[in-house]
Amino acid sequence: MAKLRGTGMAAVNYPTGMHLGGDPTQALVHATTTGNFVVTLSSVDLGQGLKTVLAQIAAEALGVPFETVLVDTGDTDTGPHCTGTFASRTTHRAGNAVVMAAREARKVLLEVAAEELEVNADDLVTDGEGSIHLAGAPEMKISVTDAALAAHFVQGKTVSGRGVYLKPMSPMDPETGECDPDSTHAHACTVVEVEVDTETGAVAVLSIKSAYEIGQQVNPALVRGQIVGGAWMGMGHALSETTAPYYPAIDHAPRDFLGYVMPGAAEMPEVECVVLEHPTETGPFGAKGIGEMVANSPIPAVVNAINNALGVRITEIPVTPEVILRALDEKAASAA
Amino acid sequence: MALKDLKIVGKSVRLRDLDTHVRGQTTYYEDVRIPRMLHLKMYRSPHPHAKILKIDTTEAAKQPGVVCVLTHEDMPGKKTFTPLAAIGVAPEDEPILAFDKVRWKGEPIAAVVAESEAAAKAAAPKVKVTFEELPAVFDVEEALKAEAPIVTPWGKNYYQYPDDHAASQIRYGDVERAFAEADHIVEDKYQTKPIEHAPLETTGCVAKPEGNGRYTVYTNIQALYFALDNTAAIVGLSPAKLRFVGGTVGGGFGGKVDIQVEPIATLAAIKTKRPVKYKYSREDEMRVSSTRAAWRIYVKDGVMNDGRIVARKITTYQDAGAYIRLSSYGTMKHAGHMPGPYTIPNVSVDAYCVFTNRPPSSAMRGFGVMSGSYAIELQMDKIAAVTGVDPWQLRLINAYRNGDMKAHRKAADDAALVETIQAAAQLAGQALPADFAAMSSDDRKGG
Structure with missing residues (x-):
């Protein structure tokens, strides 16, 4: 019995936006007389920081301080339509x-300011x-603020x-699959080292360790949050998580976090990452989507590392201790 | 390469609601306190496949605190729905509350609405349903056999794509001819199991009558208008009579794109003229909310001695469980993503959306793509082992470049896989030969 080490890697791409398009989102922006700007929409912040990044994008495009941009979202009576927060689309x-x-x-802000300053709007800049x-x-x-007041009063x-x-819907040809499915692609490559206890x-x-390429980052700290969280999710998917431990059988379904093991x-190692930025022409300031892809390269990298450590060929997830011990038994039997 | 003249985009400003998250002061849907609120608990099928002979709610309705018990007979119009009907997904296969059959263990049958959560929970098991159990099928390939029990109302255990196709498919080049000319054939089977989204905040909503014919639904759905439109169609109201409020959610991961709690809570609010809360317990979340699908993927590659992949044939079975939900879309996304981030001149994909008597699966982070990336990246290591080509070099040789034609016949742009692999190699201390270190997504020198 031994503790064996192995290394695995995996490289992936991930499409931005709903498959085949046809998934519009609207936004309205207006200045109040307080010096604030309000972005009104109906997109959903799942905790990933959507309200923060949309405020950054609005502040950048308006040329005003981040703190003065409010994001008012989540009410269909007041917010214009959004298809939803999924598909790395928002x-x-x-x-x-x-x-x-x-x-x-x-x-409009610059036109109002130009009239107040008696200059040409094209010659104005925001700081x-x-x-x-x-x-x-x-x-x-x-x-x-004074410009907003002057505009109103x-x-x-x-x-x-x-x-x-709106990226118009591109139907998929039923025979050949021909289509224009996405707006852009983000990329990732993950390297994982594991140690496997052959007794247990x-x-x-x-x-x-991961490299990502996601276009222009809007908020690097939140990007890192996604990458670390995704590495953790990927470890869980690769090693322990399932609602059907004896799939396809439906019994032994967990009912809580004691039976559903994350x-x-x-168990978390330090997650190291580098982020490359190749801005896409299709995205806001060149941003691509990162939300969904962050478990996709860690999962196969973990399994490839286990196979590398043990000299076996496991192809199912989760790779529980039972799966590993059976693979080692099989290897021993075929060697004998 | 990043845009240089940006002031605030690209800066790590503090998460807007970080302080309120940490202090427990962020307002979620459940923090809306409404007087006279009722609570809803569901009586669910104990069988994976059965005929419903009789539903008797008499006993449950008499329990302390129970205000009403809803069954399919309370549906104002249609009894079934499918959430993506607006983009052409059909048929409307899933009962809002089961009537003639149940097709998975946990399927909702009767909604018990009571003055307290405890009263609703205590009364729900008092619903009496007479079943006639039917043979069930759980395995995707078993489900496609001629003798398999039929799960769907349309008599075939797979989703029918346009022009009567049994699978979402890609046909590009000629895989069989390329297999015949390849130095190696590399094949394997890959399997993922169902996975729970496990959000911190479980799925839920509160539906409130406004007294003017309108209803407000406070919800943690990931797509407000999508839920609003589906709910309106189910409860028989004009969408203009509904207002959905949310936008601040404690984790989604795709699990809260499903339309599961809002329609029935809204129907209960219409019936009782009182606010109704329907919230999944952790056990509900684990056992009856949609999971990430299990996927079975067969990959067959034709490979040359130098590591170039000349053909890739993929046969995928996605386990949708008992109903369509978002699965037929996920299957298409899976097919459209193939053959992964590699340029392969001959590609054939058949991706089946298969129905079984298992809990319905649906969207989860990386829908259709995670499973595809998993299978492909394990397959790449097998190709490396068979050909003796280094796994890093194998991926760089085959990585897609800008201008390459993809299998779905769109020329690649925004490619950066080569640079990403090179950066990961550097981070991990993996030395690449000079010609591989010099590769670029903008040309195919050395590749």
Whole structure:
């Protein structure tokens, strides 16, 4: 009996957006008289940080401080349509809609500011810190808040914009499968080291190292959160998680987290990652989707590492200790 | 390569609701406190496949605190639905509440609505249903055999794609001719099992009558309008009479794209004229919410001695469980993703969406693609072993490049697999030969 080490790798791509398209999202942006901008939509934040990244995208496109952008989402009476948060689509789809709406609002904002400053709107720039000023002449300026006030009370204009993103539906040819299924692709490559106890069948994951390419990152800390969380999910999928331990039989289904085993903090190795940025022309500021792909390369990398450690060929997940011990028995029997 | 002139995109600003998450002050759907709220618990099928002979709710209705018990007879219009009907998925196969048959262990039959969660829970087992058990089928390939018990209302245990195709398919090049010319044939079978989404916040909603003919549904659904439209069609209201409120959810992973709690809670609110909460327990989440599907994938590759893959044939069986839900879409996404991030001149895919008497599966993070990536990346290691080509080099040789034609006949753009593999090699201390380290997604030098 021994503890055997192995290394495995896996490389994947992942499509951004609902398969075959046809999944629109709208956004509205308007300035209030408080100096804030409101992004109104009906997209859902699952905890991944959608409200944060859409506020960043809106602030960037408007040219105003991040803190002054509020995201008002999740009410179908007030928020325009969103197809939903899935398919790695929302940063891309809602992000594009927000950019479009924000650019329209910014145009009005600069026109209002130009009238107040008695200059040409094309010559104005925003500093991202709450001021609009003449390019090359920072002293010729007006605050965003004062411009918003002037729009409402003096010029009688709304500083607002409308945005929508729709990739039209591309049907899949039933015979050949010909279609235009996605907007762009993100990429990942993961390397995993494991140590397998040949007596107990227990697997310790020693390291997870990944490279990702996801277009422009909107928020690197949240991207890292997805990558680490996905590595953990991938470990669980690869090693222990299932609602049908004797699939396809339906018995022995777990009813809680005692029967449904997920890795604990003590089982998690340090997750190292590097993120490459190849901006896509289709995405908001070049962003692709990262939400779904983050377990996809860790899972096969873990199984490849186990096979590498043991000199066996396991092809099913989860690779429980029982699966490992049976594979070792089979290997011993065929060697004998 | 990143865009350089950005001020706030690309910065790690603090998660907007981090502080309120950590302090327990974020408002989720359950934090909406509504007076006179009722609670709903479901009586579910104890059998994986059975005829329903009789449903008797008399005893359950008499239990303390019970306000009403809903069955299929309370449905105002249609008794079945399928969530993607609006994009052409058909037929509407899934009962909102079962009537003539149950097709999986856990299928909802009667909704018990009571003054408290405890009262609803205590009364639900008092529903009496007379069943005639039927033979069940659990394995995807068994389900496709001629003698298998029939799961679906249309008599075939697979989803019918347009033009009577039994599978979502890709046909590109000529795999059989390429197999005949290949130096090696590499084949294997890959299997994944059902997986639970395991969100911290379990699935749930509160449906509230507004007293003016409109209903507000507070929900943790991942797609508000999608749930609204489906709910309206089921409860027989104009979509304009519904308002769905949510947007802040404690984890989804695809499990909350299913339309499971909102229609029945809304129907109960219409019937009782009171707010109704329907929340999955952790056990419900584990046992009756959709899972990630189990996938069985057969891969057959034709490979040359130098590691070039010249043909890939894939036969996939996705276990949809008893009903379509989002599965036929996932099968298509799976087929469309093949043959993975590699350029292969001959590709054939048959991806079957198969019905069994198992709990319905549905979307989960990486729908259709996770299983495909799993099978392909294990297969790549097998090819490496058979040909003696290093696993890193094998992937770089075959990695897709910009301009390459994919099997679904769209030219590749935004490719960066080569650079991603090179970066991972560097991170992991894996030395690549100079010609492999110099490869690029923009040309095929050395590849």
